[in-house]
Amino acid sequence: MRGHPVELQFFLNDLPGNDFNQIFQSYEQLKNSTAADHNGERLSPFYIAGYLGPTIPGFSLPKVFISFILRLASTGTPRFLMIVKTVEVAIQFPDGLDGNGVNIYIATTTPPSVVKLYQEQFKKDFMLFLELRYRELSFAGQMVLTFLGRKNEDVYNGNMNYLYELLAQSLQSLVEKDLVNQKKLNSFNLPFYGASVAEVKEVVNWSGLFDINQINLFESSWDPCHDSEDINVPDRVQSGVNIAKSIRAVMETLFVGHFGESIIDALFKEFANKVAAYLQRENNTKYSIITLSLQRK
Secondary structure, eight states, X not given: OTTSOOOEEEEEEOOTTOOHHHHHHTHHHHHHHHHHHTTTOOOOOEEEXXXXXSOOTTOOGGGGTHHHHSOOSOXXXXXXXXXXXXXXXXXXXXXXXGGXXXXXXXXXXXXXXXXXXXXXXXXXXXXXXXXXXXXXSOTXXXXXXXXXXXXXXXXXXXXXXXXXXXXXXXXXXXXXXXXXXXXXXXXXXXXXXOOBHHHHHHHHHHHTSEEEEEEEEEEEESSTTOOOSOOSOSOHHHHHHHHHHHHHHHHHHHHHHHHOGGGHHHHXXXXXXXXXXXXXXXXXXXXXXXXXXXXXO
C-alpha cells in the first residue's frame, strides 16, 4: 500500500431530511478544512456520490453538478455505471452570456456568439465528465447515460427551446408587474445544454476513451401525467399545471438562488398559464431524450 493512498468512497441516500444541495455546495469547504487539519500532509482522496429517488422537492441538478465534474467513485471500481438525468446536460456557467438579453436559454433572438459559448461549454464539460468516468470504470466497464437532448441539428429548434422561452416570458411578465428587476432577468441564464445526437457522438469519439455500443433518441410528453401517444391534450389547463409543477420540482432552487423565494409562486403560476395557452395553438410538446451506452476502452 506504500505510495498508493487508500481511496475512500461515500454513498449518500436521498432520505427526506437530506439536503443534497447543501452537501455538494460545501464540498470544497470540507476538502479545504480537512487539508488544514492535517497540516499539509498527503490525504487519502475521497469521493461522494448522491443516489436519488424518483423526486426530491426543491432539488436542483445545477446545484449538485459538482458531483458530475468531480470524481464519483474510486479508481477502477465499478464495472457498470448508470446515470439518469432528467434535464439536459448540466454545464458550468460560461462567461459572456450577458449578451443573451431577456432570454434565459437559446431562443430565436439569441446571438450566434452566445450559442457558440453554450456549445463550447458543453463540449468542455462533457469531455471532463467522460475523462472522470473513464478513470473510475474498470477495463471494458460499461456506462449507460440518459439525458434530455435535441432532435434537430438546428440549435434554435430544440424541443426544450420553446418551453424555456415560455419561462422567460413568465419572468418578463413579473418584470412588468414590478416583481422582478429587469437587470436581474437579463443576467440570468439556464446552465443546461440540449445536445443533438451528432454533438454527443462527436465528443465521445473525440475523447477516444469509450466505444459507443448504442445511442438512441426517443420522445416523451412535457406533461408527466400525459403518457398517451395522442398529441391532443384533453385538459390544457391541467396540463399547464402539471408541467409547471414538474419544472418547478427540478429548477426551483436555481430560481430562488437568483431571484429570491418571494417570486416563485407567482412565477410558476404565470408559467402554468402560458403553457396552457401554448397548448391551445401548438402540439410541439415533447422532450427529446438521448440514451447512450458506452464501453470503456
